[in-house]
Amino acid sequence: MEETISLKEIMEVLRKNIWIIIASMLFFATATFGYLQVFVAPEYEAVSQVLITQNAQNQDSAVQNSEIQANIQMVNTYSVVIKSPRILKTAAEEIDPNMSVEALASKVSVDSVQNSQVINIHVVDENPEKAIEEAKIVTKSFLKETPKMMKVSNVELLANPFTAQKTSPNIKIGLLAGTFAGLVVGVVIAFARRIFDERFKKEEEIVSRLQIPVIGTVGNITETETRSSSEDLIRRRKKK
Known part of the structure; x- marks a missing residue:
């Protein structure tokens, strides 16, 4: 019942x-x-920033605004380029000759501030010093290879990481x-x-x-x- x-x-x-x-x-x-304390290894994140700049200065404000909007649209393209095998292969070889592109790609993530020309490159590692160093190397590889790939020179370093924040585990x-x-x-x-x-x-x-x-x-x-x-x-x- x-x-x-x-x-x-x-x-x-x-x-x-x-x-x-x-x-x-x-x-x-x-x-x-x-x-979390015993079985989960801590992870640290370092963040570097890249700025998409204008190719040339122009007094015409309408042209400048148009170019800024074009650069903002290019941020999505550059975000994909940063994680491309060509960029990561060069960075992986400099970090460790035995590191694969896939291993480095799993550590790297990219985002951008909405409606801005700034790209954030995040690198995660179990060692905070290594996270900082790897973020610098990935950023350097991007700045070096992008002008060759895109035939433009409108990217420059905005900020290198000096500290790494603990992101995992979140107690x-x-x-x-x-x-x-x-x-x-x-x-x-x-x-x-x-x-x-x-x-x-x-x-x-x-x-x-x-x-x-x-x-x-x-x-x-x-x-x-x-x-x-x-x-x-x-x-x-x-x-x-």
Whole structure:
């Protein structure tokens, strides 16, 4: 027979199992923290910046604006060029003769500030010093090879990286995810205990599940009542 549960019963289940839920949240948060600290290698990101410039100065503002818009459109092209095998092969050989283009490509990502002529080149590595050095080499390779490929000289270095920021693992996000997972598991355990609890909690459950009438009920006997009954029994025995 299908069983329904009211909102009041849901709150009661959660209240009775609150310590199980809290313990589950703490366990998963601790386990996630330990996993991130022990098994996940830290990664650092260095960022260099390249500027797309005008080819020539022109006093005509309309021409200048048109050229700026063209350069902004070229940012998308340059973003693809930076990760091209031709650029990365030269950089990989300088970084490490044994490094493949694919290995370096997995470390490099490119983005740009919206409606700007600035390209950001991101390089990620487990060593912050290596991340900085690799970002400089990739940028240098791009600045060297692009004029040959594109037949233009409108790119120049805007900023080289001097520091690398730790990007992984993100402890705060990890702890938040672990705590949420523990909450979900704790709630599931709480309702599993409720669903698989075969004890009768209401008279209606006896009638519906056993198909027999309820003749009478015995109320809860408190400790005081039990003690009073025992004392009365002792007095009666003494009188006899």
